[in-house]
Amino acid sequence: MAFTIISGCVNCWACEPLCPSHAIYAAIPHFRIHANLCSECDGDYSDPQCASICPVEGVILNGEGVAVNPLGSLTGIAPERMAKVMAEIQAR
Amino acid sequence: MALTLVSSQHSEPAGCSASGCGGNESALAHLPPQIRDKVKDHPCYSEEAHHFYARMHVAVAPACNIQCHYCNRKYDCSNESRPGVVSELLTPEQAVKKVLAVAATIPQMSVLGIAGPGDPLANPERTFATFRELSDKAPDIKLCISTNGLSLPEHVDELCRHNIDHVTITINCLDAAIGAEIYPWIFWKNRRIKGRKAAEILIAQQQLGLEMLAARGVLVKVNSVLIPGVNDHHLEEVSRVVKAKGAFLHNVMPLIAEAEHGTFYGVMGQRGPTPEELQRLQDSCAGEMNMMRHCRQCRADAVGMLGEDRGDEFTLEKIDAMEIDYPAAMQRRAEYQAGIEQQRQQLHRRGETVISLDALRPQRHRSRPLLVAVASSGGGIINQHFGHAREFLVYEATALDVRFIGHRKVDLYCSGSDHCNEEESTLQQTIRALNGCEVLLCSRIGFAPWEALEAAGITPNGEHAMESIETAIAAVYQEMAAAGKLAITAPIALQRGA
Numbered sequence: 001m002a003f004t005i006i007s008g009c010v011n012c013w014a015c016e017p018l019c020p021s022h023a024i025y026a027a028i029p030h031f032r033i034h035a036n037l038c039s040e041c042d043g044d045y046s047d048p049q050c051a052s053i054c055p056v057e058g059v060i061l062n063g064e065g066v067a068v069n070p071l072g073s074l075t076g077i078a079p080e081r082m083a084k085v086m087a088e089i090q091a092r
Numbered sequence: 093m094a095l096t097l098v099s100s101q102h103s104e105p106a107g108c109s110a111s112g113c114g115g116n117e118s119a120l121a122h123l124p125p126q127i128r129d130k131v132k133d134h135p136c137y138s139e140e141a142h143h144f145y146a147r148m149h150v151a152v153a154p155a156c157n158i159q160c161h162y163c164n165r166k167y168d169c170s171n172e173s174r175p176g177v178v179s180e181l182l183t184p185e186q187a188v189k190k191v192l193a194v195a196a197t198i199p200q201m202s203v204l205g206i207a208g209p210g211d212p213l214a215n216p217e218r219t220f221a222t223f224r225e226l227s228d229k230a231p232d233i234k235l236c237i238s239t240n241g242l243s244l245p246e247h248v249d250e251l252c253r254h255n256i257d258h259v260t261i262t263i264n265c266l267d268a269a270i271g272a273e274i275y276p277w278i279f280w281k282n283r284r285i286k287g288r289k290a291a292e293i294l295i296a297q298q299q300l301g302l303e304m305l306a307a308r309g310v311l312v313k314v315n316s317v318l319i320p321g322v323n324d325h326h327l328e329e330v331s332r333v334v335k336a337k338g339a340f341l342h343n344v345m346p347l348i349a350e351a352e353h354g355t356f357y358g359v360m361g362q363r364g365p366t367p368e369e370l371q372r373l374q375d376s377c378a379g380e381m382n383m384m385r386h387c388r389q390c391r392a393d394a395v396g397m398l399g400e401d402r403g404d405e406f407t408l409e410k411i412d413a414m415e416i417d418y419p420a421a422m423q424r425r426a427e428y429q430a431g432i433e434q435q436r437q438q439l440h441r442r443g444e445t446v447i448s449l450d451a452l453r454p455q456r457h458r459s460r461p462l463l464v465a466v467a468s469s470g471g472g473i474i475n476q477h478f479g480h481a482r483e484f485l486v487y488e489a490t491a492l493d494v495r496f497i498g499h500r501k502v503d504l505y506c507s508g509s510d511h512c513n514e515e516e517s518t519l520q521q522t523i524r525a526l527n528g529c530e531v532l533l534c535s536r537i538g539f540a541p542w543e544a545l546e547a548a549g550i551t552p553n554g555e556h557a558m559e560s561i562e563t564a565i566a567a568v569y570q571e572m573a574a575a576g577k578l579a580i581t582a583p584i585a586l587q588r589g590a
């Protein structure tokens with residue numbers, strides 16, 4: 001199984017040097033993970049390194065396709081609150 | 093002029109010269125000479141030098157190892173001008189090329205910084221590759237970094253090897269309970285750590301880094317973001333402690349939080365400080381240590397004199413097209429900067445006859461302080477059209493002296509893109525930013541803004557165009573005092589906070 005990076009990645013380079021399997025590479029429009037290289041950090045670290053430093057919620061999925069850092073988990077902003085404020089900004 | 097008049101009527105030696113009252117470099121007066129020398133030409137550190145020297149930042153460090161509640165790594169708005177937000181990420185090779193091109197074109201160029209868009213020390217390979225090349229190719233340019241401090245201790249030795257003598261650490265608190273409200277997580281020893289424990293580690297690393305740098309004789313400046321209701325009452329203690337550990341300047345910056353930035357503070361409706369709150373805190377810390385009040389929150393890739401962004405002249409394509417003779421450029425810089433030194437010496441000589449306005453008014457009643465805003469594009473001269481000014485220098489004039497207080501920046505927030513709030517015109521924003529100032533000095537000003545400023549209680553004045561700022565303010569103060577406008581019994585527009 002392998003992790004994936006999806007749209008929303010801000011290309012910040014934080015994950016790339018940490019990957020013990022050298023599975024992460026810069027690409028356009030965003031960073032990607034070589035599925036056949038990713039080891040899920042098994043045997044190297046207890047926590048998957050890419051998902052432990054990524055600053056953006058929702059952009060790294062685990063082997064099951066689930067976001068490792070779901071909405072609200074990094075910023076502390078409850079998803080409902082974020083949605084409400086963004087709707088207010090749109091309505092201006 | 094006013095100054096000659098003052099000193100000729102004063103029976104005692106006028107002015108405060110070396111004792112450091114009112115002079116431009118007074119904030120440095122108490123520092124040991126070797127430190128003062130280091131600071132003298134640094135446009136980010138010396139109150140005076142930023143009128144004359146230029147600095148630039150290159151964006152080579154994209155990654156960060158902590159999250160702050162006032163930052164959103166997603167944000168990349170073309171109208172963005174908050175600190176640390178940049179659009180053009182450079183490789184170390186591109187960065188070196190850009191710095192050399194800029195330094196060949198702008199002879200004032202004396203400092204290169206790496207401050208983002210992430211943390212320079214979370215990107216040590218890129219940061220040190222850039223510094224290594226530059227120490228080699230442009231040894232006259234000073235290098236500095238600005239860091240959150242988490243990885244500082246492990247890199248202090250390498251920093252010293254590259255002979256980097258200016259480091260800025262952002263320290264918002266010493267108390268982990270407060271830190272937990274500012275930093276949601278850090279990346280530490282291969283794990284993401286949240287909450288109070290994260291704050292404890294970060295704070296300990298920052299303090300250790302500060303101590304290690306001070307022990308090695310490296311200049312350390314501390315930045316703090318003033319967050320009302322979170323660390324506002326705590327920053328005086330921060331100021332005291334970092335000074336005791338050897339930081340030579342403490343710069344308090346206002347929180348900038350808007351919902352459209354998508355930051356925690358923005359979305360949660362945390363407000364930033366008013367200009368008065370900021371000034372009150374800077375005043376209350378001033379007794380404890382030097383506050384750097386002229387800091388403008390420049391973009392991390394800003395090029396040029398502080399506050400003047402010339403980045404568009406140095407895009408990668410344009411740099412590639414330039415042909416540069418590096419040794420000749422370095423020679424030009426040396427000559428140009430020697431000229432600047434002469435000019436500054438002259439200013440100092442004139443400055444020594446400043447400024448005891450009291451001497452002119454031997455009457456019993458004293459006059460109250462006055463805040464004056466100035467539009468200037470540099471050089472210590474009133475030389476900017478009101479309509480072109482994006483920020484204003486604010487001075488406090490009293491019967492005793494004219495003192496630089498800080499900057500008021502107008503365009504801190506987005507303007508001009510669809511999702512930004514444009515209800516408030518630039519003029520209204522300006523008036524709000526100048527709250528508390530009673531006089532505005534500029535080279536010229538249009539009729540409509542003139543009327544709007546007057547209506548808001550700020551008197552515009554274009555009569556001192558091209559004069560030295562402090563001379564002009566002294567003259568204005570004296571005129572107003574003579575006209576009885578500054579009598580201590582008059583309603584005081586701005587009571588300075590305790």
Ligand code: SF4
Nearest residue numbers: 019038039040041050
């Ligand atoms: S989970 Fe580990 S091995 Fe897989 S891409 Fe992320 S850092 Fe690399």
Ligand code: SF4
Nearest residue numbers: 009010012013015054
């Ligand atoms: S850390 Fe996250 S946002 Fe940054 S490059 Fe990696 S996946 Fe993208």
